[in-house]
Amino acid sequence: MQTLFTNPKVDPSQHPDLxxxxxxxxxxxxxxxxxxxxxxxxxxxxxxxxPFLEYQAIPGDLVHPKEDAVTATQRVLKDLTGxxxxxxxxxxxxxxxxxxxxxRVATIAYFSLLRIEDYxxxxxxxxxxxxxxxxxxxxxxAFDHKEIFDVALERLQRRVxxxxxxxxxxxxxxxxxxxxxxxETLLNTQxxxxxxxxxxxxxxxxxxxxxxxxxxxYRPARLYKFDPNRYEALSxxxxxxxx
Amino acid sequence: MQTLFTNPKVDPSQHPDLxxxxxxxxxxxxxxxxxxxxxxxxxxxxxxxxPFLEYQAIPGDLVHPKEDAVTATQRVLKDLTGxxxxxxxxxxxxxxxxxxxxxRVATIAYFSLLRIEDYxxxxxxxxxxxxxxxxxxxxxxAFDHKEIFDVALERLQRRVxxxxxxxxxxxxxxxxxxxxxxxETLLNTQxxxxxxxxxxxxxxxxxxxxxxxxxxxYRPARLYKFDPNRYEALSxxxxxxxx
DNA sequence: ACAAGATATAGTAAAATGTACTATAATTTA
DNA sequence: TAAATTATAGTACATTTTACTATATCTTGT
Numbered sequence: 001m002q003t004l005f006t007n008p009k010v011d012p013s014q015h016p017d018l019x020x021x022x023x024x025x026x027x028x029x030x031x032x033x034x035x036x037x038x039x040x041x042x043x044x045x046x047x048x049x050x051p052f053l054e055y056q057a058i059p060g061d062l063v064h065p066k067e068d069a070v071t072a073t074q075r076v077l078k079d080l081t082g083x084x085x086x087x088x089x090x091x092x093x094x095x096x097x098x099x100x101x102x103x104r105v106a107t108i109a110y111f112s113l114l115r116i117e118d119y120x121x122x123x124x125x126x127x128x129x130x131x132x133x134x135x136x137x138x139x140x141x142a143f144d145h146k147e148i149f150d151v152a153l154e155r156l157q158r159r160v161x162x163x164x165x166x167x168x169x170x171x172x173x174x175x176x177x178x179x180x181x182x183x184e185t186l187l188n189t190q191x192x193x194x195x196x197x198x199x200x201x202x203x204x205x206x207x208x209x210x211x212x213x214x215x216x217x218y219r220p221a222r223l224y225k226f227d228p229n230r231y232e233a234l235s236x237x238x239x240x241x242x243x
Numbered sequence: 244m245q246t247l248f249t250n251p252k253v254d255p256s257q258h259p260d261l262x263x264x265x266x267x268x269x270x271x272x273x274x275x276x277x278x279x280x281x282x283x284x285x286x287x288x289x290x291x292x293x294p295f296l297e298y299q300a301i302p303g304d305l306v307h308p309k310e311d312a313v314t315a316t317q318r319v320l321k322d323l324t325g326x327x328x329x330x331x332x333x334x335x336x337x338x339x340x341x342x343x344x345x346x347r348v349a350t351i352a353y354f355s356l357l358r359i360e361d362y363x364x365x366x367x368x369x370x371x372x373x374x375x376x377x378x379x380x381x382x383x384x385a386f387d388h389k390e391i392f393d394v395a396l397e398r399l400q401r402r403v404x405x406x407x408x409x410x411x412x413x414x415x416x417x418x419x420x421x422x423x424x425x426x427e428t429l430l431n432t433q434x435x436x437x438x439x440x441x442x443x444x445x446x447x448x449x450x451x452x453x454x455x456x457x458x459x460x461y462r463p464a465r466l467y468k469f470d471p472n473r474y475e476a477l478s479x480x481x482x483x484x485x486x
Numbered sequence: 487a488c489a490a491g492a493t494a495t496a497g498t499a500a501a502a503t504g505t506a507c508t509a510t511a512a513t514t515t516a
Numbered sequence: 517t518a519a520a521t522t523a524t525a526g527t528a529c530a531t532t533t534t535a536c537t538a539t540a541t542c543t544t545g546t
Contacts, residue, residue, distance in 0.1 A: 021305045024267040026338065026349055062264045065347060069338040093336040093351050095269065095312040104308060106269055106349070108336050177523085195505065197524075212513095218521040219513040420494085438534065440495075455542095461492040462542035 025105040028073045029060030029145070031091070031152035032080075034116040034132055035169040037178070040185055041116065041132040042149065043080070044141075048129065051101045052142035056133070058149065060107060073110045080130060082122045087113045087168040089159070091152055099144045111152040113168035160186055161243045164205060167226040175213050175221035176200065183243065203241065205231050268348040271316045272303030272388070274334070274395035275323075277359040277375055278412040280421070283428055284359065284375040285392065286323070287384075291372065294344050295385035299376070301392065303350060316353045323373060325365045330356045330411040332402070334395055342387045354395040356411035403429055404486045407448055410469040418456050418464035419443065426486065446484065448474050 032043035044056045059080050063072040070088070077086055088110055095106035121130060135153065140146070160166045166182055167174075180196050183189075200206065207227045212220040231241070275286035287299045302323050306315040313331070320329055331353055338349035364373060378396065383389070403409045409425055410417075423439050426432075443449065450470045455463040474484070 020308055022266055022268045022346055023308060024269045024306075025265045026267045026269070063267075063338070065263055065266060066340055068340050069336065069349070090335055092333055093312065095306070095351060097309055097311050103265055106312070106351075108338060108349075175523090192505070192507090193522095194507085194524080194526090199504085216522085217514060219511080219523050221523055418494090435535070436493095437495080437497090437536085442533090459493090460543060462494055462540080464494055 023104065025100075025103055026063045026069070027060050027105055027107040028063060028069055028076060029058045029107050029109050029148060030073050030076055030088075031058055031109065031111040031149055032077070033111065033113050033152075033156060033169065034119065035182055035185075036116045036132070037181070038185075039134040039136075040169075041134050042138075043119075043130055044133050044138075045080075045129045046131070047142055055142040056139055056145075057142040058109075058145045059130070062105075063108075069108045073108075073112075077112060079122070081114065081118075082120045083114060083118060087165060089155075091148070091155055094144055094148060096144065107148075109148045109152065111156060113156075113165060115169065115171055117171060157187055162241060164226065164231055164241050173209060173211065173223040173225050175223060177221055179224075199243070203239075204234070205241075266347065268343075268346055269306045269312070270303050270348050270350040271306060271312055271319060272301045272350045272352050272391060273316050273319055273331075274301055274352065274354040274392055275320070276354065276356050276395075276399060276412065277362065278425055278428075279359045279375070280424070281428075282377040282379075283412075284377050285381075286362075286373055287376050287381075288323075288372045289374070290385055298385040299382055299388075300385040301352075301388045302373070305348075306351075312351045316351075316355075320355060322365070324357065324361075325363045326357060326361060330408060332398075334391070334398055337387055337391060339387065350391075352391045352395065354399060356399075356408060358412065358414055360414060400430055405484060407469065407474055407484050416452060416454065416466040416468050418466060420464055422467075442486070446482075447477070448484075 034041045034043065043059065045059050047053060047055050047057050059076055061072060061076050063069060067075075069090075073088060074084065074086075077088070078084055089112070091109040091111050093106055093108045097104065099105070099107075116132065119132075138146070138149065141149065160183070166179070166186070170178060170182060176197050177193075179200065180191055180193065183196075184191060205227055206224040207230075209223045209225060211223045213223060214220065231239075277284045277286065286302065288302050290296060290298050290300050302319055304315060304319050306312060310318075312333075316331060317327070317329075320331070321327055332355070334352040334354050336349060336351045340347065342348070342350075359375060362375075378392075381389070381392065384392065403426070409422070409429070413421060413425060419440050420436075422443065423434055423436065426439075427434060448470055449467040450473075452466045452468060454466045456466060457463065
């Protein structure tokens with residue numbers, strides 16, 4: 001069997017039936033992860049209309065006719081947080097036939113990471129509806145958003161072990177203990193403290209600062225910051241981040 | 244700024260302008276990899292019509308209105324090879340505004356792995372146009388297919404190191420040297436023979452057979468086959484394939 | 487039949503890495 | 517100033533990786 005579009009002998013522009021193939025909607029949905037020092041959280045909106053009234057949903061939007069998917073996602077993110085240049089990675093596309101009651105909508109899912117402290121809701125936007133939700137406390141979600149979230153979390157857990165993207169979730173200046181806690185909650189494991197330090201420092205990706213964490217009850221720890229240039233340089237020489 | 248679709252106070256079904264958002268075409272494109280014992284190859288078709296007349300292209304097709312993406316990809320694969328139950332993994336979606344001259348088409352790219360010996364072109368289909376092309380000898384390709392291929396190859400190289408999917412490219416019965424050659428060409432590296440054997444065998448994923456490779460000039464090597472059940476069992480116990 | 491050629495398979499020792507743990511330092515609070 | 521608590525350094529053992537050597541097994545040519 002052969003269809004119009006793939007048969008080289010058929011000129012699709014002369015087939016009016018082709019219109020039925022151009023009736024899809026495309027949306028982007030973005031799973032936004034944050035970390036507040038204790039919990040890993042995800043930015044969800046609450047729907048104020050049917051279908052799925054009052055359900056939690058991943059922020060997303062239809063893609064405009066002349067807009068590419070990344071641009072659309074950045075627009076969603078900017079509308080929601082006011083931020084630009086956020087870590088963004090395409091996750092997977094969900095194209096089930098009945099996933100959307102309004103029509104045939106395929107959604108290109110992304111996930112992004114940001115520092116919760118930077119999150120600055122814009123009042124004129126969805127901000128009032130948006131809330132950081134600990135990933136353990138997710139209720140039912142609209143559409144197939146729960147499935148999308150699950151895939152996103154799995155991807156995040158894998159990604160964070162193979163690329164130094166965890167830093168996107170931390171304040172620019174952090175202690176090694178902060179970093180360890182992040183990884184422990186993210187991956188749901190425990191690390192030996194001394195060995196974790198050794199391993200991370202041995203990579204040479206962290207820039208020790210001449211500052212210490214203040215206002216802490218006991219001995220303050222040194223602050224570090226991630227050095228993206230160093231990572232770039234090492235990457236080119238074949239270095240692979242692994243944790 | 245807020246758009247129709249995401250504003251909870253707007254009922255999209257009452258907005259005729261919404262139609263312009265439902266004018267996308269969605270296609271699937273599948274990068275099919277094979278291995279003939281020497282080269283890693285990719286299954287490409289040659290286009291017989293404008294645009295991109297005579298260009299090489301990744302096999303693909305428009306998704307039908309009531310068809311999900313995986314089904315569509317399986318249809319393409321079956322039409323092309325006559326095979327079913329082939330390894331299939333979603334790669335990434337390419338949704339650039341001008342990537343297709345016919346209209347706004349977003350393509351969901353997949354990649355799949357199959358044993359070249361199983362490949363059995365169906366004459367009534369695209370088979371006459373399809374050819375296994377060594378991945379070093381790719382010419383210019385239609386649309387953004389070169390970009391799609393590049394992403395697919397990168398993904399394959401990563402995937403093959405973290406999941407035992409390389410076996411999908413080999414005959415069901417193979418020697419350890421076969422396996423090593425496959426990985427060496429795929430990853431463009433060299434392995435120490437003895438150590439490669441030890442590492443692979445130590446995983447316990449291979450079933451040694453009571454057969455030897457025949458018709459070989461010198462000492463014949465033992466044949467093995469991959470044991471998917473064993474992998475499943477080990478996976479559940481936290482085993483991670485890594486090479 | 488047997489030596490030569492070629493690959494398969496086994497084994498081993500050094501190097502590197504990972505793991506578990508102990509010790510010491512630095513800081514705040516009582 | 518001592519006690520509490522966390523940060524950081526160090527060390528010894530176990531495990532894994534790496535580089536290499538030795539032996540086994542098979543086919544081909546004489």
